Amino acid sequence: MKQSESTENRVEETLNSLDGLQKASPGPFFYTRVMARMEDEQKNLWETITSYITKPFVIAAVISFVLLLNVSVVFRESGVSADLADQPDISMVDEYTIASTSFYDYSNAEP
Amino acid sequence: MNEWILIEQLKQGDQTAFKKIVAAWQDLVYNTAIGILQNAEDAEDVAQEVFVQVYESIHHFKGESKLSTWLYRITISKAMDHIRRKNRKKRFAFVKNLFTDENEAVIHPPDFNHPGVILDNREKSAILMKAVNQLADNQRIAFTLHKIEGLSYQEISDVMETTVSSVESLMHRAKSNLKKTLEKYYQQDQ
Numbered sequence: 064m065k066q067s068e069s070t071e072n073r074v075e076e077t078l079n080s081l082d083g084l085q086k087a088s089p090g091p092f093f094y095t096r097v098m099a100r101m102e103d104e105q106k107n108l109w110e111t112i113t114s115y116i117t118k119p120f121v122i123a124a125v126i127s128f129v130l131l132l133n134v135s136v137v138f139r140e141s142g143v144s145a146d147l148a149d150q151p152d153i154s155m156v157d158e159y160t161i162a163s164t165s166f167y168d169y170s171n172a173e174p
Numbered sequence: 175m176n177e178w179i180l181i182e183q184l185k186q187g188d189q190t191a192f193k194k195i196v197a198a199w200q201d202l203v204y205n206t207a208i209g210i211l212q213n214a215e216d217a218e219d220v221a222q223e224v225f226v227q228v229y230e231s232i233h234h235f236k237g238e239s240k241l242s243t244w245l246y247r248i249t250i251s252k253a254m255d256h257i258r259r260k261n262r263k264k265r266f267a268f269v270k271n272l273f274t275d276e277n278e279a280v281i282h283p284p285d286f287n288h289p290g291v292i293l294d295n296r297e298k299s300a301i302l303m304k305a306v307n308q309l310a311d312n313q314r315i316a317f318t319l320h321k322i323e324g325l326s327y328q329e330i331s332d333v334m335e336t337t338v339s340s341v342e343s344l345m346h347r348a349k350s351n352l353k354k355t356l357e358k359y360y361q362q363d364q
Binding site: 070071073074076077078080081082083084085086087088089090093094096097100101104 | 193196197200201202204205208217218221222223225226229288289290291292295298299301302321322323324349352353356357360361
C-alpha cells in the first residue's frame with residue numbers, strides 16, 4: 064500500500080518536474096551563424112551543380128545527345144532532299160511546257 | 175516593431191529586418207527544437223535551418239496566421255524530419271553491423287537535461303524527457319508545446335491545425351501514457 068503510494072507520488076512529482084521551466088536560448092552570435100550557414104548552402108549549391116555537370120557520365124550523355132540530334136537532323140534533311148529530287152524541275156516544265164493545264168489542250172488531246 | 179512591417183521589409187530583401195526577426199524569435203525556435211530533439215547541438219542545427227527557410231520562403235508567408243505560429247510549424251516539421259533521419263541512420267548502422275565484421279559500438283545518448291530546468295528537478299525531468307521520447311509523434315508535440323513552450327491549448331490547436339478538443343484529447347492520452355511508463359520505471363527501480 065505504502066509502496067504504491069510512494070510510486071504514485073514520485074510519478075506525480077516527475078510529471079510536474081517541468082513546472083517553472085525557463086526558456087532555453089541558443090549561444091551568442093546566433094544570427095552570424097545563420098548567415099554563415101546561408102552562405103555555405105549557396106556555395107554548396109554551386110559546388111553540387113558544377114560537380115554534377117563535370118561528371119564523366121554527364122559529359123558523355125550530353126555529347127551523345129548532341130551527336131544523336133545531329134544525326135537525326137542530317138537524316139531528316141537527306142529525306143527532304145530525296146523527295147525534292149523525285150519531283151520534275153518546275154522551271155524546266157514551265158520552259159518546255161511539258162505540263163499543260165489549259166482546257167484547249169485537254170479537249171484536243173490526241174489519243 | 176510590428177511583425178507585419180518586419181515581414182514586408184524582409185520580403186523586399188531587407189537584411190536588417192531579418193536580423194530583427196532572428197533576434198526576436200530565436201529563443202522560441204531554439205526552445206521548441208531542444209524540447210523535441212532533446213539535444214543541444216541538434217537543436218542549434220535545426221534552429222539555423224528554420225531561419226534559413228524563413229529567409230528563403232518569406233514570400234510564401236501569406237499572413238493568414240501569426241509569424242510565431244508559422245515558426246512553430248516550420249520548427250516542428252524540421253525537428254521531426256531530423257529525428258526520422260537520425261532513426262534511419264541508426265537502423266542502417268544496426269543492419270550494417272549485422273552483416274559486417276566491424277563491431278561499431280552503439281552509442282546511447284546521455285540523459286537529457288533541459289537547460290531551463292530548476293536544479294532540484296534535474297533528475298526527475300531527465301526521467302520525464304526519456305518517457306516523452308516514447309510517446310507518439312502528435313502527443314509528443316502537443317506535450318512539448320504545452321509544457322516546454324508554455325502554449326495554451328488554443329495556441330497549440332493553431333500550430334497543429336486542429337481543434338482545441340483534439341489537443342485536449344492528445345494531452346490526456348500523453349499524460350496517461352507517461353504515467354504508465356513512469357509507474358513501470360519506478361516499480362522496477364524499487
